[in-house]
Amino acid sequence: MTDATAEAPVQSAHDKALAALAARKDAILTAMLPDVAFDGWTDTALRRGAEAAGFHSQEALAAFPGGALEAVCWFSDWADRQMRAALTETDLSALKVRERVTLAVRKRLEILTPHREAVRRAGSLLALPQNAARGPQLVYATVDAAWRAAGDGSVDYNFYTKRLLLAGLVTATTLYWLDDRSDGLSDSWAFLDRRIANVMSLGKAIGQVTGRADKAAGILAHIPSPARFLRHLRGAGAV
Known part of the structure; x- marks a missing residue:
């Protein structure tokens, strides 16, 4: 044997x-x-x-x-996995990269829509000083999953700068989505479409962050932190 x-x-x-x-x-x-x-x-x-x-x-x-914090991290991972599963059931071959990324972000938010208050309270927990490092890690995992689901095959500095650019979009869109009361969340999807157009047009900005993006640890320092949520979540009460 x-x-x-x-x-x-x-x-x-x-x-x-x-x-x-x-x-x-x-x-x-x-x-x-x-x-x-x-x-x-x-x-x-x-x-x-x-x-x-x-x-x-x-x-x-x-x-x-790890208690509640570990559960929050698992919640984010669960949403990422649900997003990937939803995309595997969709024919992406006819979609442009921009459309695939937009769909990935939208699918994740649709999956989380029944749990928006849980997302709000998760943001509050992650905004606490002792949890500050976890937020950017979770955002990075989400945007990495979205780019991979979109078929991203980059291996150079584009790999990291694409994720940096998308991180800002995911954070901003999530903030907008949390307070969206429009029918069918139509305002959120319009907001997402506008922001993704900006992100995809920022290819020329890649060179400006090349020196920072040679390692994952470098990009984590520039990914938006859930601390940005804190001002919007103060009314949520205790976490």
């Missing part, structure tokens, strides 16, 4: 365990979202979510040992 053969069952069991944990976290997250809208991102909401999902309340902190 080769080493690779001997390791295969262990790896398979490990993958199954990770998949089971992810499924449990998804179940708890989606079950807790209605409580988050009223009670914020709290350990109490986590425990209620676990119970609503059919688990013992203690499973909440076992699944999310």
Whole structure:
């Protein structure tokens, strides 16, 4: 028996365990979202979510040992995964890159629309000083997922500058969307269309940030932080 053969069952069991944990976290997250809208991102909401999902309340902190902040990060990851899944069901071959990116951002916001208050309260939590580093990381993950879903194959500094430009758009559009009361969120989609036009026309600006974009760590310093949400979220109450 080769080493690779001997390791295969262990790896398979490990993958199954990770998949089971992810499924449990998804179940708890989606079950807790209605409580988050009223009670914020709290350990109490986590425990209620676990119970609503059919688990013992203690499973909440076992699944999310980092507590509410970890749940918020998982919420963002969940939305990214839902966005990618929605795009795989869409024929993107006839769409231009601009249209694909626009669709990716719109799909994500559509997925989050039933949970806008949870998004608002997540922004408040991420705006706290002790959580300041997490916000840009989550925004980066989202714009990276959007560009990849759009078929971006860049490997040079364009890889990072595209994400930097889109990060500003995602942040601004999310702020607009949070307070949009138009029918079918038509104002948000019009806002998104206007902003994406600006982003796609900024290719000439890439050279201005080339020196900053040679590493992911460099771009994170320039990605908008959820601290920008704070002024808009003060009325949301405790998180």
